[in-house]
Amino acid sequence: MTDTSPLVLVDGSSYLYRAFHAMSQADLRNSSGQPTGAVRGVISMLRRLQKDYPDSPIAVVFDAKGKTFRDEMFAEYKAQRPPMPDDLRSQIQPIHDIIDAMGLPRLVVDGVEADDVIGTLAAQAGAERPVVVSTGDKDMAQLVNDHVTLVNTMTDTRMDVAGVKEKFGIPPELIIDYLALMGDKVDNIPGVAGVGEKTALALLQALGGLKDIYQRLDEVPSLSIRGAKSLAKKLEDSRDAAMLSYELATIKCDVELEVSIAELIPKAPDNDALLALFSEMEFRSWVEELQGSEAATDVESSKPATATRYEVVTDAEVFHKWVERLAAAELFAFDTETTSLNYMQARVVGVSFAVEAGEAAYVPFGHDYIDAPDQLSEEEVLGALKPLLEDADCAKVGQNLKYDANVLANHGIALRGIADDTMLQSYVLNSTASRHDMDTLALKYLGETTVHYEDIAGKGAKQLSFNQIALEQAGPYAAEDADITLRLHQCLSPQLGAEKGLNEVYRNIELPLVPVLSRIERNGALISREMLGKQSLEIAEKLKELEQQAYEIAGGEFNLASPKQLGEILFERLEIPVVKKTPKGAPSTAEEVLVELAHDYPLPKVILDYRGLAKLKSTYTDKLPQLIDERTGRVHTSYHQAVAATGRLSSSDPNLQNIPIRSAEGRRIRKAFIAAEGYKILAADYSQIELRIMAHLSRDEGLIRAFKNGEDIHRATAAEVFGVAPEDVSDEQRRNAKAINFGLIYGMSAFGLARQLHIGRNEAQQYIDLYFERYPGVLRYMDDTRALAAEKGYVETLFGRRLHLPEINARNGQRRQAAERTAINAPMQGTAADIIKNAMIAVDRYLIDENPDAKMIMQVHDELVLEVAEGQLEQVQARVVELMSAAAELAIPLEVGVGSGNNWDEAH
DNA sequence: TTCTCGCCGTAC
DNA sequence: GACGTACGGCGAGAAT
Incomplete structure (x- = not known):
C-alpha cells in the first residue's frame, strides 16, 4: 500500500437503481425465479473498481432505511418516489452479502444518505490523498475538486474539475446552485418554477452563485436570456423554494462517522462464501473463475506477491x-x-x-x-x-x-x-x-x-x-x-x-497446427477484384429495380433492410397475418416467414430477393475487394484457434468459411476465388464426415454397413425409415431422411424436425421413432452420451478433446436441454475438427518435405483448398486425398471428394 | 459521431 | 421455446 493510492468511495445506492433499470430489459433471474440483474450489475461494477484500484482503501456506501435530516427539513422530499419495486428489494440482501464476502467495507449511516457519507469521507481525506468517487449520480459533481474525481464505473467515464466545467458549463462550486435553481423532479426538490437547465446555466454564468443572483435581481431583466423579462419575478416568487432547494441539494460533509479512513482497508475475500453466493445467483463465469483461481489464490496468500x-x-x-x-x-x-x-x-x-x-x-x-x-x-x-x-x-x-x-x-x-x-x-x-x-x-x-x-x-x-x-x-x-x-x-x-488426453490433443494437434495456420494465412487466397466489382454493379441494378417494385406494392417508400419498417408495412399497412414472432415479441420477417407469405402475397417475394442480393453485395462482393492486401494482391484471413468451443477453427477479416454456395448468384462469388496463372484450385472435402463419426462412435451396425457399402447415406436412411427399397426412395423421402440425419447430429427434437419438414409433430416423432428402431445403436449412443455428460460435466471427442457443459444439470429445463443438444453435437463436430486438423498438419508436412509447387490456402471445416501448379495437379491431388483419408482410423472409411479448376466454384 | 443490441443470413 | 458451431451487416436507439 502506498500513500498515493486513492481512497475509493462507491455510491452503492445510485448503482443499485441504475443497475436495476439497466438490467430490467434482460430480466435476469436464476432458476428459482429470483431476479439477479441488479446484483450482477452492482457486483461487476465493484469488481471492475477493485481491478482498477487494487491497493486502495474503499467504502461501499448505501442509503439508510427510514427518514433522513432532509425529510425533517422538507416533508415532501422524495415524496414523489414510487416505492421500491419488489424485484429490486429482493436483491439488496444478496448484494450486501456478496460485498461482505468480497471483503469490502460497507457503510450505512442512519439519518443521512449515501451522498453525505461519501462527502464526509472525501472531506476527511482532504489533501492527504486523492479521492475517487464512483457514482452514477450527477449531483455528486459538487464534490469534485483538485483532490476528488468522479468516476462512473458503468459507463467508464471520469470527471475532474475540467470535466465538470465541460459537462455542465460551470465549475463544481456552482453545482449546488445549479441544482437549486433547476430543482429535481425525481427527488421532488422544488427549485425555481419555470427555470430549467438552460436558464439556470445562463444565470449562473452571468451573475455567479445563487446568493449573487438574488442580490443582483435587478440585472436579470437586461440579461440576454430567453424570457429574461419575467425571470426576475419568477425568481422573486420562488425565493424560499430556491433557498430550501439549495439546502436539500447540498451534500453534508460533516456527518459523524464511527469509522476512519484507515479502517477502510479491504479484507481478503471469503472465497467459500462467495462461491456459495455466486452459485445461488447462478453467475456461472464468476463461479468458474473462483474455482479456476482457487489454486492461484491459495499460493498467493501463502507467500507475498513477487515483486516485479x-x-x-x-x-x-x-x-x-x-x-x-x-x-x-x-x-x-x-x-x-x-x-x-x-x-x-x-x-x-x-x-x-x-x-x-x-x-x-x-x-x-x-x-x-x-x-x-x-x-x-x-x-x-x-x-x-x-x-x-x-x-x-x-x-x-x-x-x-x-x-x-x-x-x-x-x-x-x-x-x-x-x-x-x-x-x-x-x-x-x-x-x-x-x-x-x-x-x-x-x-x-x-x-x-x-x-x-x-x-x-x-x-x-x-x-x-x-x-x-x-x-x-x-x-x-x-x-x-x-x-x-x-x-x-x-x-x-x-x-x-x-490430463493425458487433453495433453495429447494439445501436443499432437493444436501446437503443431500453429505454423501450419500461419503459412495458410500468409499464403492468402487470390480473388478477382474485377469479377466482384462487376457483380456488385449488377446487383446494385437489380436492387434498385426490386426497391421500386417494393415501393409500388407497399404504396410508399420504406427501408427494405429494416425489419422494423418492413414489419409495419407488411403486418399493419398491408394487414398480412403475423405468422411468427421474434423472441422480443415483434412480428418476425425472417426468411421462412416470408417464404410462407410469398404464396399469398407479392411483397414478401420481392423482399426475399432483395435481402438475398443485398446480403451478397454488402458482405461479399463489396467487402472482399477491400480486404485485398496491396502487396500480395490476395486476401489474408485470420483463423482463430481458440474460439469455437467444439474445436473447430473460425475465420474472420474476411470470414472465408461462409462464402455462399447454395444459390447461383452466390456461387458467382466462388468463381472470383481464382488460381494464379499456371495454377489450379484444388478442393478436397470429407464426405458426410459427421455422420460417419456418428456411425463410428455409436458402432451402429446398420449405419456402419451402409457406409462400408458406399451407399448414398440419405437414401439408405430413407429406405430404412420409410420401409422401401433403396431404388424406390422418392425425392421427397430422401429429402426427409436428409433432414433427419442432420437433425440427429444437432440433437433436434420432434418439434424442430416438424418445423423443418413442414409436417405435424406426431408425424415427425414417428420418423424419429422409426429411425431409432432401425438404428438402435444410435439411440443407445445418444442416451449414453447424455448420461455421461450429466455425470462428468463434459463430453469428449474421439481424440480426447473435452467440452465442458456447466449447464448439463441445470434446473432450468430450457438451459439443460440446450446443454444436452450440445452434448450430442460436440463429439461429432469436434471429432471432425480434430480429423481435419490432423489432415492439415499431414498435408503441410508433405508440402514441405516433398516440396511440390502447391500451397494450402483455405480450410472450411470439412474442406481443404489448395493452389497447385498445373503440372503437378494429379500428383498433389492423389496425395492430399490419401493424407486426408488417413487422418483418422474409424470403423468405416473416411471418404474424400476432390475436384479442381480455375476457380473455387469449378473445383467442386 | 460512435457504440451496443437485436435481427437476419451466410457457411459447415 | 423448440437444431449444433461460427462471423458479420444493417437498423435503431443510446450515449456522446
Whole structure:
C-alpha cells in the first residue's frame, strides 16, 4: 500500500437503481425465479473498481432505511418516489452479502444518505490523498475538486474539475446552485418554477452563485436570456423554494462517522462464501473463475506477491547480456509489439522477454514519437535474436504465437521452437471459457490485473499505435506481457500435463497446427477484384429495380433492410397475418416467414430477393475487394484457434468459411476465388464426415454397413425409415431422411424436425421413432452420451478433446436441454475438427518435405483448398486425398471428394 | 459521431 | 421455446 493510492468511495445506492433499470430489459433471474440483474450489475461494477484500484482503501456506501435530516427539513422530499419495486428489494440482501464476502467495507449511516457519507469521507481525506468517487449520480459533481474525481464505473467515464466545467458549463462550486435553481423532479426538490437547465446555466454564468443572483435581481431583466423579462419575478416568487432547494441539494460533509479512513482497508475475500453466493445467483463465469483461481489464490496468500522487475533495454551491452541469457535458458517467454493488428501490414517495433517469473525486459527499436529516447537499431536487435527465434531446439513460449510468427515473417524471421502457447493451453483445458486473451487468463489463473492495451494506447479514433507510445508506459506493458505469459505457462503446463488426453490433443494437434495456420494465412487466397466489382454493379441494378417494385406494392417508400419498417408495412399497412414472432415479441420477417407469405402475397417475394442480393453485395462482393492486401494482391484471413468451443477453427477479416454456395448468384462469388496463372484450385472435402463419426462412435451396425457399402447415406436412411427399397426412395423421402440425419447430429427434437419438414409433430416423432428402431445403436449412443455428460460435466471427442457443459444439470429445463443438444453435437463436430486438423498438419508436412509447387490456402471445416501448379495437379491431388483419408482410423472409411479448376466454384 | 443490441443470413 | 458451431451487416436507439 502506498500513500498515493486513492481512497475509493462507491455510491452503492445510485448503482443499485441504475443497475436495476439497466438490467430490467434482460430480466435476469436464476432458476428459482429470483431476479439477479441488479446484483450482477452492482457486483461487476465493484469488481471492475477493485481491478482498477487494487491497493486502495474503499467504502461501499448505501442509503439508510427510514427518514433522513432532509425529510425533517422538507416533508415532501422524495415524496414523489414510487416505492421500491419488489424485484429490486429482493436483491439488496444478496448484494450486501456478496460485498461482505468480497471483503469490502460497507457503510450505512442512519439519518443521512449515501451522498453525505461519501462527502464526509472525501472531506476527511482532504489533501492527504486523492479521492475517487464512483457514482452514477450527477449531483455528486459538487464534490469534485483538485483532490476528488468522479468516476462512473458503468459507463467508464471520469470527471475532474475540467470535466465538470465541460459537462455542465460551470465549475463544481456552482453545482449546488445549479441544482437549486433547476430543482429535481425525481427527488421532488422544488427549485425555481419555470427555470430549467438552460436558464439556470445562463444565470449562473452571468451573475455567479445563487446568493449573487438574488442580490443582483435587478440585472436579470437586461440579461440576454430567453424570457429574461419575467425571470426576475419568477425568481422573486420562488425565493424560499430556491433557498430550501439549495439546502436539500447540498451534500453534508460533516456527518459523524464511527469509522476512519484507515479502517477502510479491504479484507481478503471469503472465497467459500462467495462461491456459495455466486452459485445461488447462478453467475456461472464468476463461479468458474473462483474455482479456476482457487489454486492461484491459495499460493498467493501463502507467500507475498513477487515483486516485479521490468526493464527497458536501450543499451547494447545490456541487450547482449539478455541475449546470452536467453540462449542459455531452458525456455523463455517472448512477445512482439507491432504497429498494427493486421499481421500482413504489421512491423515489429520492440520485443519483450522473460526467463524468470517477475523479471522481464522490453527491447524497443521502432518507437518514433517526438523526443523518443535513442534505441537500439532494428538490425541489431532482430539480427541478434534471429538465430534464437529460428532455432527449433530453443524452446519458446508465447501467447497466441501465430500472430508473432506472422509478423516476424515480415522481417524475414521464420519462428521455430514453439514449445508452448498459453492461449492454446487455456483453450484445451477449457474451450467453453468465453475468452482466452492474456488479460482474462492473468486474472483467472494468476489473480493478476494486467495493464490493458487501451489503458496506454487509448481507444477509438485517437488510439495510438504501439510505436507512438512513450517508453515509460510501453516498457512496463510489454515486459508484463512476457512475464505474465511465462507465469501462465508455469501455471497451465502442470494442469495440462495431468490430463493425458487433453495433453495429447494439445501436443499432437493444436501446437503443431500453429505454423501450419500461419503459412495458410500468409499464403492468402487470390480473388478477382474485377469479377466482384462487376457483380456488385449488377446487383446494385437489380436492387434498385426490386426497391421500386417494393415501393409500388407497399404504396410508399420504406427501408427494405429494416425489419422494423418492413414489419409495419407488411403486418399493419398491408394487414398480412403475423405468422411468427421474434423472441422480443415483434412480428418476425425472417426468411421462412416470408417464404410462407410469398404464396399469398407479392411483397414478401420481392423482399426475399432483395435481402438475398443485398446480403451478397454488402458482405461479399463489396467487402472482399477491400480486404485485398496491396502487396500480395490476395486476401489474408485470420483463423482463430481458440474460439469455437467444439474445436473447430473460425475465420474472420474476411470470414472465408461462409462464402455462399447454395444459390447461383452466390456461387458467382466462388468463381472470383481464382488460381494464379499456371495454377489450379484444388478442393478436397470429407464426405458426410459427421455422420460417419456418428456411425463410428455409436458402432451402429446398420449405419456402419451402409457406409462400408458406399451407399448414398440419405437414401439408405430413407429406405430404412420409410420401409422401401433403396431404388424406390422418392425425392421427397430422401429429402426427409436428409433432414433427419442432420437433425440427429444437432440433437433436434420432434418439434424442430416438424418445423423443418413442414409436417405435424406426431408425424415427425414417428420418423424419429422409426429411425431409432432401425438404428438402435444410435439411440443407445445418444442416451449414453447424455448420461455421461450429466455425470462428468463434459463430453469428449474421439481424440480426447473435452467440452465442458456447466449447464448439463441445470434446473432450468430450457438451459439443460440446450446443454444436452450440445452434448450430442460436440463429439461429432469436434471429432471432425480434430480429423481435419490432423489432415492439415499431414498435408503441410508433405508440402514441405516433398516440396511440390502447391500451397494450402483455405480450410472450411470439412474442406481443404489448395493452389497447385498445373503440372503437378494429379500428383498433389492423389496425395492430399490419401493424407486426408488417413487422418483418422474409424470403423468405416473416411471418404474424400476432390475436384479442381480455375476457380473455387469449378473445383467442386 | 460512435457504440451496443437485436435481427437476419451466410457457411459447415 | 423448440437444431449444433461460427462471423458479420444493417437498423435503431443510446450515449456522446
